[in-house]
Amino acid sequence: MAAPEMDEKTRTELEAAAFRTLVAHLRERTDVQNIDLMNLAGFCRNCLSKWYRAEAEAKGIPLSDPDAREIIYGMPYKEWQAKYQKEATPEQKATFAASNPGH
Template identity: 70%
Template sequence: MNKLTPEQQRDFEAAAFRALRDHLRARTDVQNIDLMNLAGFCRNCLSNWYRDAAEADGVTLSKEDAREIVYGMPYEEWRAKHQTEASAGQKAAFKKSHPRHD
């Protein structure tokens, strides 16, 4: 494997993040609970990680601003347009795989 420079690694990781963000923005049919049940993270997790990275660099970023970066719109707007009620099966799977989440 070719050795990447730190700048290349940073740039490629940023490009991969943008591709994931854009993919999740396009796949509004995939609910956050589906992501949590299958992958153990969701759009909100991604926005929290983004916010954590900003804060680690000394940049204050609100939860709402971080979510808007990930969702491409205010979170409440995304919820109103795209979020559906979780089924009993989805809720049961979530409770089983994430017992500490309420």
């Protein structure tokens, strides 16, 4: 089945809603570590914040990395790290190194 035809505005609205839902889901799932996301999906919350910042800058909106991270994390990154980030296991680190060489 092909995707339904829709105008650009509707498509953008649907994509934006899906993005907001993803961000809300990641904010709720603090048990899911960034290294888990990187190992399974090849991106993490930090990647989302960098993509968000890059798109803002492409539109002429200056946005710092810390501000973009706060938009994605829902709090300052350092606060999120202190509350939720765990030390990566040797297995997680090995998987990351194997699946993301040079990252």
